[in-house]
Amino acid sequence: MSTVLTAGEILRRLPHRHPFVMLDAVTELKPSHSGMALKNISISDPVFAGHFPGEPIYPGVLLIEAAGHLCGLVMADLEEPAGPAIGYLASVKRFRFVTLVRPGDQVRIRATAGTRFGGMTEFSVALTVNGADVASGSLVIALPNS
Numbered sequence: 001m002s003t004v005l006t007a008g009e010i011l012r013r014l015p016h017r018h019p020f021v022m023l024d025a026v027t028e029l030k031p032s033h034s035g036m037a038l039k040n041i042s043i044s045d046p047v048f049a050g051h052f053p054g055e056p057i058y059p060g061v062l063l064i065e066a067a068g069h070l071c072g073l074v075m076a077d078l079e080e081p082a083g084p085a086i087g088y089l090a091s092v093k094r095f096r097f098v099t100l101v102r103p104g105d106q107v108r109i110r111a112t113a114g115t116r117f118g119g120m121t122e123f124s125v126a127l128t129v130n131g132a133d134v135a136s137g138s139l140v141i142a143l144p145n146s
Contacts, residue, residue: 003029005073013076014069015086019046022066023109026073034112037070039063043103058101063135064092067125070111071141075121088142090120095137105129111139119143 005013005026016022028036041058048056072087101107108128115122120142127134 003031005029010069010073013073016069020065022062022069023073026070029073031074031076032113033074034110035070035074037066037073037109037111039066039107039109041101041103041105041107045103048103056103058103058105060095060097060135063097063101063107063127064095064137064139065089066107067109067111067123067127068139068141070109071113071121071123071125071139074111074113074123075141075143086144088144089139090142091122091138091140093122093138093140095135097135098133099129101129101134107134114138 007024010023010026011021022039023037024040026035026037043056047059047062051057051059068089075087109125111123111125113121113123120140123139123141125139126136
């Protein structure tokens with residue numbers, strides 16, 4: 001079964017708030033397995049005031065953060081949400097950036113759960129813009145008390 005989440009539903013399931021709400025929509029969610037999300041890159045994003053003036057480039061570390069938010073949603077219990085899911089980015093592995101992301105781009109993020117160990121799950125993540133690879137790598141997300 002696949003689930004779709006609106007921006008409001010994302011806010012109910014994650015603890016992040018402006019300016020660190022990194023996802024605009026979740027277009028596909030298979031709990032404990034995988035998900036697909038959208039991040040719209042807007043020139044009005046405060047990060048562009050300093051990254052970089054006259055050459056707006058969306059920071060790679062924020063792309064990793066957006067992918068981490070999707071991974072957290074994949075891990076969260078959607079049937080019994082007891083409040084926002086609190087997860088922690090435990091590891092970033094083999095991440096590579098292929099193309100710059102700029103205002104006006106819509107980033108599609110795919111996350112697929114892999115190896116689980118204790119309360120941690122390793123994810124394979126891929127980010128694209130207009131079907132072209134932007135970045136990819138592995139993230140490990142830890143859920144406390146798991």
